[in-house]
Amino acid sequence: MxxxxxxxxxxxxxxxxxxxxxxxxxxxxxxxxxxxxxxxxxxxxxxxxxxxxxxxxxxxxxxxxxxxxxxxxxxxxxxxxxxxxxxxxxxxxxxxxxxxxxxxxxxxxxxxxxxxxxxxxxxxxxxxxxxxxxxxxxxxxxxxxxxxxxxxxxxxxxxxxxxxxxxxxxxxxxxxxxxxxxxxxxxxxxxxxxxxxxxxxxxxxxxxxxxxxxxxxxxxxxxxxxxxxxxxxxxxxxxxxxxxNVERLREDHDNAQWLANALSAIGVEVMAPGAQTNMLFLKVPAHEAAQLGGWMKERGVLMSAGPVTRIVTHLDVSRSDLEKLVSLWKEFKQSINTQSSTTASKAIYG
Known part of the structure; x- marks a missing residue:
């Protein structure tokens, strides 16, 4: 995980x-x-x-x-x-x-x-x-x-x-x-x-x-x-x-900053001031937040998901892990959009 x-x-x-x-x-x-x-x-x-x-x-x-x-x-x-x-x-x-x-x-x-x-x-x-x-x-x-x-x-x-x-x-x-x-x-x-x-x-x-x-x-x-x-x-x-392990904390900070930029690029709202250290806070729409944690867990990612989602980088998380997270998040947003389109179609056409 x-x-x-x-x-x-x-x-x-x-x-x-x-x-x-x-x-x-x-x-x-x-x-x-x-x-x-x-x-x-x-x-x-x-x-x-x-x-x-x-x-x-x-x-x-x-x-x-x-x-x-x-x-x-x-x-x-x-x-x-x-x-x-x-x-x-x-x-x-x-x-x-x-x-x-x-x-x-x-x-x-x-x-x-x-x-x-x-x-x-x-x-x-x-x-x-x-x-x-x-x-x-x-x-x-x-x-x-x-x-x-x-x-x-x-x-x-x-x-x-x-x-x-x-x-x-x-x-x-x-x-x-x-x-x-x-x-x-x-x-x-x-x-x-x-x-x-x-x-x-x-x-x-x-x-x-x-x-x-x-x-x-x-x-x-x-x-x-x-x-x-x-x-x-x-x-x-x-x-x-x-x-x-003190100086290596820079790696965690760099990873958090990289993640902030990568998630922002796919439309995830990063809360100010972004990543000063190893913590990142994200604002997630309520309809996404309700599904995000369980969806990610099924795909091997644990996070404290909610309307405000905190992500913490650390020595057991690599850049490749974060690249996987970004890819999964993009997939998640696409699945949410598909759900919304299906729901809208049913509402129109019954």
């Missing part, structure tokens, strides 16, 4: 599996796993932070980040469609009694700072204390501009807020801007890096921040069930991903 639903469907390469099989391991809860320790050290250096923490999932990494930043009854400001608000089962509210204050993102994926300022709560017993601003980079495949990151950093210093970046695809952002990761992460207190999306590891995320912050986060990780033992096998997959 050609799986275009998400870059989470990637599978470890043979080289990654070999690295995993050779991993030195120990008990990570005791701090004895050399592969985990090396990964955390390298991730801290890569992000320009003092320390890093290896967690099993991006959802747990974001949860631990919020629990470490905010106490019960405090608040974080976040995008209305951000992953750590909308798609993580309300964990911060349920498990941390942390209040989210969602706002709408701008068209470019940023959270407008004037709107952020307007929802910061005054120092009054009636309100939750606003402690944290969370932004997402990339957001629906959109790369947050460098000047915005700098402005958000200055803004949060002035307002007394911490700044956390959900960096599930932050490596895609760095590659798209052609800058080192630290150029982006100098403008935040903490960030997460997901390893199991475009980077191709089977599991894992990193939380990066100050040494004191990560010390507290390690306690929260244990509390929410993230204490791991011989996790070096997974850490070596993560190290392989960071060493070998």
């Amino acid at each position: 050609i799986d275009l639903r998400s870059d989470t469907v990637t599978r470890p390469s043979d080289a990654m599996r070999l690295a995993m099989s050779r991993a030195e391991v120990g008990d990570d809860v005791y701090g004895d796993d050399p592969s985990v320790n090396l990964l955390e050290q390298e991730a801290a250096e890569l992000s320009g932070k003092e320390a890093a923490l290896f967690l099993p999932t991006g959802t747990q990494a974001n949860l631990v980040a919020l629990l470490t930043h905010c106490q019960r009854g405090e608040e974080y400001i976040v995008g209305q469609k951000a992953h750590n608000y909308l798609f993580e089962a309300g964990g911060a509210a349920v498990l941390g009694s942390i209040q989210p204050q969602p706002i709408d993102a701008a068209a470019d994926g940023t959270l407008p700072l004037d709107v952020v300022a307007s929802v910061i709560k005054p120092d009054d017993v009636h309100f939750a204390r606003t402690k944290l601003l969370c932004i997402e980079n990339t957001h629906n495949g959109k790369v947050l501009p460098l000047d915005y990151l700098q402005q958000a950093w200055v803004f949060t210093r002035e307002k007394g807020l911490a700044l956390h970046v959900d960096g599930a695809r932050i490596m895609n952002a760095a590659v798209a801007l052609n800058v080192p990761l630290s150029t982006l992460t100098q403008y935040c207190d903490t960030l997460t890096i997901c390893l199991s999306k475009g980077l191709g590891a089977p599991i894992g995320s990193l939380l990066c921040g100050s040494a004191e912050y990560i010390k507290q986060a390690r306690r929260w990780r244990k509390m929410v069930g993230g204490g791991m033992r011989q996790a070096g096998i997974l850490a070596e997959a993560a190290r392989y991903a960071l060493l070998n």
Whole structure:
């Protein structure tokens, strides 16, 4: 199957599996796993932070980040469609009694700072204390501009807020801007890096921040069930991903851009701004959207089809796979047109 639903469907390469099989391991809860320790050290250096923490999932990494930043009854400001608000089962509210204050993102994926300022709560017993601003980079495949990151950093210093970046695809952002990761992460207190999306590891995320912050986060990780033992096998997959699979993200970006042009040429509506990274959003007429997913699946293509269809390129999707997709989509549109003509004829002639 050609799986275009998400870059989470990637599978470890043979080289990654070999690295995993050779991993030195120990008990990570005791701090004895050399592969985990090396990964955390390298991730801290890569992000320009003092320390890093290896967690099993991006959802747990974001949860631990919020629990470490905010106490019960405090608040974080976040995008209305951000992953750590909308798609993580309300964990911060349920498990941390942390209040989210969602706002709408701008068209470019940023959270407008004037709107952020307007929802910061005054120092009054009636309100939750606003402690944290969370932004997402990339957001629906959109790369947050460098000047915005700098402005958000200055803004949060002035307002007394911490700044956390959900960096599930932050490596895609760095590659798209052609800058080192630290150029982006100098403008935040903490960030997460997901390893199991475009980077191709089977599991894992990193939380990066100050040494004191990560010390507290390690306690929260244990509390929410993230204490791991011989996790070096997974850490070596993560190290392989960071060493070998970052620059190759350009291939995914190029493939997404190629696909945007190819689909547009056959009459598929590509939504603005097109493909900045490895995500493409398409506007599909309702009568086509109802049939598209099943029709493609029967022909070996998996996608999240709907009136807005998201396609995600990744290391397990080749240019030839995308050429096949375009050919199939053209065939699909022809079949839809034939159906419409037949229906119209029946209506006229009975």
